[in-house]
Each structure stands twice: as structure tokens, then as C-alpha cells.
Amino acid sequence: MNGNELSIAVRNCLAEFTTYSEELGDLDQALGDGDLGITVSLGAAAATEALDVLSDGATPTEVVLACAKAFANANPSTMAALVAGALLAGSRVWGDSPTVEGDQIGRFARAAAESISQRGKSQVGDKTILDAMFPAAEALLAPAAGANALDAAIDAAERGVVVSKELQSRRGRASWLQERSIGLQDPGATAFLRFLQSWKSANASATAS
Amino acid sequence: MNGNELSIAVRNCLAEFTTYSEELGDLDQALGDGDLGITVSLGAAAATEALDVLSDGATPTEVVLACAKAFANANPSTMAALVAGALLAGSRVWGDSPTVEGDQIGRFARAAAESISQRGKSQVGDKTILDAMFPAAEALLAPAAGANALDAAIDAAERGVVVSKELQSRRGRASWLQERSIGLQDPGATAFLRFLQSWKSANASATAS
Amino acid sequence: MKKIINEPAAFVDEFVEGILLAHPDLLKAPTADRRILVRADAPVAGKVGIVTGGGSGHLPLFKGYVGRGLCDGVAIGNVFSSPSSAQVLEATKAVSGGAGVLYLYGNYGGDVFNFDLATDMAELEGIRTVTVLGRDDVASQPKERAADRRGVAGILFAYKAAGAAAERGDSLDQVAAVAEDIIDNTATMGIGLSPTILPTTAKPSFELGDGEMEVGIGIHGEPGFHRGELETADQIAESLTERLVADLGISSGDRVAVLVNGMGATPLEELYLLFRRVHQLLTEKGISIDKNYVGEYATSLEMAGASISLLALNDERLALLNTPAESPFFKEA
Amino acid sequence: MKKIINEPAAFVDEFVEGILLAHPDLLKAPTADRRILVRADAPVAGKVGIVTGGGSGHLPLFKGYVGRGLCDGVAIGNVFSSPSSAQVLEATKAVSGGAGVLYLYGNYGGDVFNFDLATDMAELEGIRTVTVLGRDDVASQPKERAADRRGVAGILFAYKAAGAAAERGDSLDQVAAVAEDIIDNTATMGIGLSPTILPTTAKPSFELGDGEMEVGIGIHGEPGFHRGELETADQIAESLTERLVADLGISSGDRVAVLVNGMGATPLEELYLLFRRVHQLLTEKGISIDKNYVGEYATSLEMAGASISLLALNDERLALLNTPAESPFFKEA
Numbered sequence A, B: 001m002n003g004n005e006l007s008i009a010v011r012n013c014l015a016e017f018t019t020y021s022e023e024l025g026d027l028d029q030a031l032g033d034g035d036l037g038i039t040v041s042l043g044a045a046a047a048t049e050a051l052d053v054l055s056d057g058a059t060p061t062e063v064v065l066a067c068a069k070a071f072a073n074a075n076p077s078t079m080a081a082l083v084a085g086a087l088l089a090g091s092r093v094w095g096d097s098p099t100v101e102g103d104q105i106g107r108f109a110r111a112a113a114e115s116i117s118q119r120g121k122s123q124v125g126d127k128t129i130l131d132a133m134f135p136a137a138e139a140l141l142a143p144a145a146g147a148n149a150l151d152a153a154i155d156a157a158e159r160g161v162v163v164s165k166e167l168q169s170r171r172g173r174a175s176w177l178q179e180r181s182i183g184l185q186d187p188g189a190t191a192f193l194r195f196l197q198s199w200k201s202a203n204a205s206a207t208a209s
Numbered sequence C, D: 001m002k003k004i005i006n007e008p009a010a011f012v013d014e015f016v017e018g019i020l021l022a023h024p025d026l027l028k029a030p031t032a033d034r035r036i037l038v039r040a041d042a043p044v045a046g047k048v049g050i051v052t053g054g055g056s057g058h059l060p061l062f063k064g065y066v067g068r069g070l071c072d073g074v075a076i077g078n079v080f081s082s083p084s085s086a087q088v089l090e091a092t093k094a095v096s097g098g099a100g101v102l103y104l105y106g107n108y109g110g111d112v113f114n115f116d117l118a119t120d121m122a123e124l125e126g127i128r129t130v131t132v133l134g135r136d137d138v139a140s141q142p143k144e145r146a147a148d149r150r151g152v153a154g155i156l157f158a159y160k161a162a163g164a165a166a167e168r169g170d171s172l173d174q175v176a177a178v179a180e181d182i183i184d185n186t187a188t189m190g191i192g193l194s195p196t197i198l199p200t201t202a203k204p205s206f207e208l209g210d211g212e213m214e215v216g217i218g219i220h221g222e223p224g225f226h227r228g229e230l231e232t233a234d235q236i237a238e239s240l241t242e243r244l245v246a247d248l249g250i251s252s253g254d255r256v257a258v259l260v261n262g263m264g265a266t267p268l269e270e271l272y273l274l275f276r277r278v279h280q281l282l283t284e285k286g287i288s289i290d291k292n293y294v295g296e297y298a299t300s301l302e303m304a305g306a307s308i309s310l311l312a313l314n315d316e317r318l319a320l321l322n323t324p325a326e327s328p329f330f331k332e333a
């Protein structure tokens, strides 16, 4: 994928992703403050707008940076700040490379997750986005034999979402619920899963590797 | 009636009168601020308590003064202040007289109405208690031939209440409603009517003249 | 509606106790029933005293305006109901410093008749009083009957100016003239979005449909002259401002003080939305805002709604507003 | 619930414009988007700057605490949502007087991550910053995890004290130490009676049955640790006070500052009922109240409810609280 192809794929994906805003808002209503739907819809719109005006010759890293900046400022929130930082960290993996393929995707994902872990002082098991992200990054890097990498990542993220449902939140707003957080599904982890699913259905051909 | 008889008659009347609190509160809700029910129930209770501890040898004037003071302080309001002033003015007609009869009642009522008119800068037709009170006082002073004075007063007050319903309020809270006050029944005038009716039904024998 | 209260009947006594516990350096209660609050240094010898009063449920009105450069004392009624004449008299005696006492309060029948009774009683005690009534609510009566209007939030201006005049040593008649002048030049109008619930009756003061507002509402939930669809902040600011400007007869070149007052439940953010539009409108008209107050100054328990007051200014009135004052609820430095 | 607003999306921009129009002598907006407010005299050369910030909808928090002896600037987010790191950076630059800048705000993920980003960016501009987080809400985490508690109304104490320290010329590390000391000794707990409605979503922040209250609620309507029957004012004051006293570990002979804070729709009268009982309880325990604040200091739009904050005092802390300060929303003489 070159920058232009990535930019188109991202916009396709975001158009689908925003349809989950309400679901994500409702999950965040139960476990947090209900604004994740707004973060997602405003953030996706801002990123799409930013890509619409980006030059066709932009590198993949420039595409990601434009998204990061737009997403960070659209509705600044925990998710917006963590995701923006994660995109920055991921793009460092790519450097000036004019195209990205194969395990550059997985390495991007892992760097992104590590950035969130560091900034958020959080790890797998804290019931956050990381419970979906880290397993998905691993799956992208080392898909089970014969499996499509994206499908494997989606499966891994989904398992992460399901498993973390029974955990007690240890980070962010949800942690204030203490024991009451057990049994509720993490909105951030769900958002990551929905993002992967959107990528798949919006870009079925482009991303099958 | 001597002071003790008057005191008993007043207490009998007030016990009945308070049963109208809700009706009066509701009328005042529509045309004013809804507190007339409280003024009546607290005021009647305070007056009754004051009479309970008044000596049996009190003059009619002392009985009235005790009521006036109790009523004025129980729930100070327009009605409380005007009625207290009216009772004071009425009792001046009686002076130290140990008993009151015949047209002393009507003269009391007229002096009371005049006091309200003066303090309230109001007159018949302004849609206030006076629309019931002045005609009732006149009826007490000059009942139609053969009629019972109290019944005549009740009839006159009732006509006042009905007629004033169609008038626009010109005094007090209700006047702020301007044209919207037309068609609504004045709570103060109604209170006076209910007071007379309570007197009649609670003291049927004592007051038949 | 839910309330953080104890026995409804004890509501007033208990919150007054709370006020006294919180501000013992600024306020004191001279009678055992604590239904009167006066400045901690009352009576101030040689100074005109100012007594206000009325029903409870309007904090910071009325109790909040007792302090240096404001009123000297307040007689405290039950929720939305007048203090008694006996209480007004006690307040009068407690603040009388020998120069007479101004009665400054809102034009409500119950209050008027009880203060009037107190006037007679004070005279017997040798204290001269003069009464000036707040009557700024333009919705309550047409201009021709302005003397019969009820008093609402705009009385703040009169407290401030009369308090400053008394503090600088004006005579009773001068202080009364200042109050009268301010009130003659003050106009207020309010809107209500939701009712208030009296602690004792637990009934709403009025009923209003979803999406409706009451225009011209009073601070006890008295109906206004129009009930209609809820408008935007800008539309509300426009219709109220136009009406107030017309009532005061002010125009380009004039100066005003503006008070945007919250009735209780309305967020401060929304009051600033109103102020913004008032400022734009007056600026367009060439009328300058030389003083403003935005916040809760006269409430109606938990009623949602707001009022806008304008005071036409001249140098003297502005100087009086800008004089230092201090109460636990109001400070002007 | 009904609101006095215009376009929901313009809510924040418009009320900030209103604040600027009302207080041009005290506040200014250094950027074109007006999402930053700073003291009119910022930057003050040689003085440590204090920047706060967070979501809107909490007036007078946070914008209300920008002024002399308080914070120097605020970065303004949308309703209940963080300002961006770019906005925080702008505020930092606008108040930097060469002595470094303290970031003092509530412990919320969105704010933390955005202020942290701004820290990195400020460093690139040669401005040193230190961060101190308000984390006074004892209901949000047990004592062992006190560092993870969220920040609520009690941050007022830290603004006041740190602002006073900066004004008297303390260094950045000293001002930060003052803020940290205050926050370590502050505990808050709140109850909610009704939700708040976000202008943009028009949805209630939570749902609560008739006659129910939420104990330990946050200022965005975050659930507390207990939902139960609405109690009396006295019972509420008792359970909150006991919990705060235990959390701070104070006892007979100790001194405190008390803040009884209204969340938006709760009448001031009810806050004084709470203060009354807090005063009685602390007095019984031999703990004296040397300073008190009763009113709306940190709200949640039109949410009904209240919080109680205690700050354990010593001479130094009390002296800082009593130092003069002035903003359009907060005055200490």
C-alpha cells in the first residue's frame, strides 16, 4: 500500500466505523461518561476531512500523522489522546517508507499498543483497549498457519473483549466503578474491535494479504 | 353572646372552616400563589389555641383581639394581615361591652370591611374579599323582612363571589394576571363566604336570631 | 422533585441557623427565634438603617444583602410568605442608629401590610421609617400602573445604591430618594422553564408542558403574560431586552447596568449565553453596559429560569453601585 | 429537561464569549478560537504561572478561578471533555512569566493525557512545567489507591493556596509543593439527586428513580458506590462527614476548612442545611471550622446534588486561604 491507497482505505474504514458510534457511546455510558460515541464520530469526521485535503503523494506516515492530529483535536478525551499518541508511535516504525506491507502492519500495531501502555500506565488485564489491541497485534505479526492476518487479529481482539468483560477496571473512569465494573464490556476495547471489523468489511479486497 | 360564648362559637366555626383549606389553596393557586390554604389552616389552629388558653371571663373584644394576633403571626400574608387589621377595627365597635347582640354584629362586619378597604386601597368591584364582605355586612345590618340575618349575609356573600368571578382583579397578586384573572373565582371572597357558612353549620342554634 | 431537607416545617429555621454558623463575623440574630438577621455591628450610630424582608426561598435574596454598604437587617418569613409585623419591628429596633430606618422590599401585599403595621409600631417607639417598594417587574402591570408592579431581582440595584448612600452618611430622606430613583429606573422581566416545589406543600408552584416556557414569570412562580414554546437563548434575550428598553425609554447614548439572574436551577453557563446576546443587542442600539452582574441574585428555590434587569445609569447611580460593599453573599471591592 | 441555549454545538464558544464580554477588565482570550482565558495582566513577569483546564459545564469551575491570587489561565474543553494539548500549550505560553508553570487540574484520563502532551511541547519551547492533580473524591477509590482518585470540588482549596503562594513569589517547586500538600489533605464526597443533560446528546448522564439518591457521585454524573433511598439533609451530612473525617484521619483538636458545594440545581438554602449539620458534627468531635465556603463552586450543569469537602488545616494552609484573591467568580478580601 502506498500513502494514497492507505488514505483511501482509512476513509473507507472510518465511514463504516462511525456507524458504531451509538453502540460505543452506550457502552461508555454504562462504564464511563458516555462520550466515546462523540469521540469516534467527531474524530472520524475530522480525520476524513484531513485526508480529503492531503496531497496524493503523501507517505503512509504522513497519512497517519494527519489522522493523529485530527483525531486528537476533534474531541479531546482519553481515547483521542491515547489513539493519537499510538498512531504517532506506530508511524515511527514506518519512517519515510513510501509503501507499507506485511509485518510492517503488525509492527505498527504493536508499537501503537506499547505507546498506550506507557502513556496510560496500563497493561493487558486492566480492562482497557489494550486487552484487544495487544492480542490483535500479536496475531497480525504471527498469524496461525494459513489464516488471514486480519481475520486472526479480529478473532484475537474479539476474545480480548469477551475475556475482559469479567475483569474489574483498573484504569480510567471505569476504575472508579470498582467492583461494579465487573460484567460490563469495555468501550475502548470494543472500539478497537469495531475498527478492525470496519477495515475488513470496507476494504475486503485491499487488505486480504 | 358573652365572651365565653363567642369564644366557643369561634372555635366551633374554625374547626369547620379549616376543612375548606384545600379548596382555598387551590383557588389561590390559580389566581395567586397557593398559600391561602396554609394561611387558613395555620391561622385557624393558632386562633383556636389562643382561645383555648384565654380566660373564661374575657370580653368579646378580648376574644377577637386574641384571634387577630394569633392569625396575624401564624402565616403572615395579605389575608392574615388584612383580617387581623379588620378584626381590630371591628372590635373597636364593641369596646368593653361584656356581651354583643343584634346589630353589633353587622356594625362589626362593616367596620372590618372598611378597615380592609382602607389598608388595601381597595373597594367593591376590585375582585377581593370585599366583594363578599361589604354586601354581607349590609345584609347583617338590614336583613330583608322576615329573613334570618346570617342566611341573608351568606346569600349576599355568595352573590358577591359569583359576580366577582367575571371581573378583572385590581388588587394583590391576582391583579398581575391582568385579563387572565377574568373567569377565576377570588379566593379571599370565597374564604369569607366559607367562614360564614362554617359559622352557620357549626353554631346553628347559637346564631339564629 | 427531590430536596435535601429535614422536617419541612423546620426548613427556614434550620437554614438560617446554618447561615449564622457560617458567618458569625458578619451577621447576628438579635431575637431568640432567629427570624431576624442584622449586620454584626448593628446598630451603627448616626447611620440610617435599612431593613428589608420577605418570604424565604430566594437566597441570596433577601438575607444575602445584609452587610456593609447594603441593608442593615432582614425580617425572615416562611417560604414565599411574609414576615410578621412583630418581626419587622424587631429588625427595625435592632438596626436603628438614631437616624431613622428605610424599609426597602418588594411590592407584595403580605409584605406591604406587615411592614405598614410595623411602621405604626415603630413610630410608637420613636423610630421614623420611610418605605420604598421594589416594583421592577414590567410583566406584572402595564406602564400606566407601574406603581402596582411586583418587585423582583432588580431590587439588588436599590440595595446597593441605598446601602452606599446610607454608609456615606445621607439622611433618611436622601437614602429613600436614592432608592426611589433607582427603582424608578429599573426594569426586569423573567422567564420560567420549570416550577418550584414548596417544602411544606410538596406541590409544584405551576405546571408547564415539555418544551414550554412562561414569559413574564414572577419569583414565586406567578404566571406571566404569555406561555409558549421554549425559544433559544438569543430569542429570549432579544424579546426581554426589547421590552425592557422600551419600558425604560432608553436609547442610543444611554448607559445601563445589566443583571442576568438565575432563578435557581439554570446553569451559570446559560446565564452567560443570555448576557452575550443582551450585550450584542444593546451595543447595536448604542447603549453601553457600564456595570454587569451575572449569576444567582434572586432565586425561587429550584425553579429553572432567568430574568434580565436593566438600570438606566447616570454618574451618581454608577458611583453608588461601585462603592465597596460586603455581605457573606455579595462583595463589591 | 429544558435549556436556555442556541445551537448545542456552539454552547461553549458562546458562553465563553459572554464571560469575556462581561469581564473584559479581568480576563482576556489570547487565541482566536477563545478556548483559553487568562488573567488580563498575564503573563506576570517573574511569577510562577498556574494553568488549569478541563471540560466545560462546571462553572465556576474551571474558568472562574482565573484571577489574581488564583490560576493564571485555563484551557477550555467542550462540555465534560478535555481541552486539546494544543490549547493547553497556548495557555502555558500565554501565562509564562519566566518562572515556570504549574499544571493544576483534576485527575481525569482525557485531561491527564492532553496536559502530559502539552508538557512535552512546552519543554520544547523552553517552559518548565510541573503537574499536580486534584484527586479529592474519596468515593472514587479506596484510600490505598488515593493517587487514582478523581478530582472534584476540593480543588478550590488548591487553587486558592497555590495561587497565593505564586503571588507571593514562591518558586515553581514551592508552589507545586503547596498544591500537593493541600490536595493530600483534602477529601470530598458528593451525592446526586438528578442527572445532567448534555446539550449535544440531550441524554441524561444517568438515571435515578423517584426518591433515590446516588452516594459518591462524580461531577460528570459518574456513579458512586451506593444507590439508595433519599435521606434527610442531616443524615446525608452525617454519613459524608464521617467518611471524610475517617479518610483524613482528623480528630479532636484538629482544624478544618469546609466547602459545601452545590452541583447546580440545588438551592442555596439546602446547602446551608448541610453546613449546619456538618458544623454540629465537627463541633461534637472537637474539630473546629476555621474557614468555610457554602455555595456553587464546581457544578455539573443542572444536576441536583451537593458535595462536602474538608481540608485539614494548619497555620500555613489557613494563611494561604485567607490571602486576597479576585476573579469574576471568586473574591477573598
Ligand SMILES: Nc1ncnc2c1ncn2[C@@H]1O[C@H](COP(=O)(O)OP(=O)(O)O)[C@@H](O)[C@H]1O
Residues within 6 Å of the ligand: A028, A032, A033, A034, A035, A036, A039, A077, A078, A079, A080, A082, A116, A117, A119, A120, A121, A122, A127, A128, A129, A130, A171, A172, A173, A186, A187, A188, A189, D109, D110
Ligand atoms: N489508562 C488507560 N490506558 C489504556 N486505556 C485506557 C486508559 N484509560 C481509559 N482507557 C480506555 O479508554 C476508554 C474510554 O475512553 P474515553 O471515553 O475517551 O475516556 P474518557 O471519557 O474518560 O476521557 C476505556 O474504555 C478504556 O478502554
Ligand SMILES: Nc1ncnc2c1ncn2[C@@H]1O[C@H](COP(=O)(O)OP(=O)(O)O)[C@@H](O)[C@H]1O
Residues within 6 Å of the ligand: B028, B032, B033, B034, B035, B036, B039, B077, B078, B079, B080, B082, B116, B117, B119, B120, B121, B122, B127, B128, B129, B130, B171, B172, B173, B174, B186, B187, B188, B189, C109, C110
Ligand atoms: N389590596 C387588597 N385589598 C383587599 N383584599 C385583597 C387585597 N389584596 C389581596 N386581597 C385578597 O387577598 C386574597 C389573597 O390572600 P393571600 O393568599 O393571603 O395573598 P398573598 O398570598 O398574595 O399574600 C385575594 O383573593 C383577595 O381577596
Ligand SMILES: [Mg+2]
Residues within 6 Å of the ligand: A028, A032, A033, A034, A035, A036, A077
Ligand atoms: Mg468516555
Ligand SMILES: [Mg+2]
Residues within 6 Å of the ligand: B028, B032, B033, B034, B035, B036, B077, B173
Ligand atoms: Mg396567596
Ligand SMILES: [Mg+2]
Residues within 6 Å of the ligand: B033, B035, B077, B078, C080, C081, C082, C110
Ligand atoms: Mg403569599
Ligand SMILES: [Mg+2]
Residues within 6 Å of the ligand: A033, A035, A077, A078, D080, D081, D082, D110
Ligand atoms: Mg470523557
